[in-house]
Amino acid sequence: MRRSRLALFxxxxxxxxxxxLTGAATAQASQQxxxxxxxxxxxxxxxGVGTGSYISSSGDCKRSTKAYPYLWxxxxxxSSFDFPA
Numbered sequence: 001m002r003r004s005r006l007a008l009f010x011x012x013x014x015x016x017x018x019x020x021l022t023g024a025a026t027a028q029a030s031q032q033x034x035x036x037x038x039x040x041x042x043x044x045x046x047x048g049v050g051t052g053s054y055i056s057s058s059g060d061c062k063r064s065t066k067a068y069p070y071l072w073x074x075x076x077x078x079s080s081f082d083f084p085a
Contacts, residue, residue, distance in 0.1 A: 036078065036079060037079055038080070038082075039082045039083075039084075040069030040070075040072075040073075041084060042069075043085070046068070047061060047063045047083075047085035048067030049062045053066050055070075061085075063085060069085065070083060
């Protein structure tokens, strides 16, 4: 019984440490991306087809202001942003 509690504690600790380190790396990568440029490539799903709020200059591509790349760029203010999805 004692061995299983120790194993549970160690696995919980390792999981928490991994989550903390991964979260820090993700936040750092996001900050680095904001300093440089951001290009969003993809298909109709990436462009936001179906949201009903489209950028007028996108024509038949129907790129949306509610698509993830557009929202990310608005929140992170990269030095340049290109959205040819």
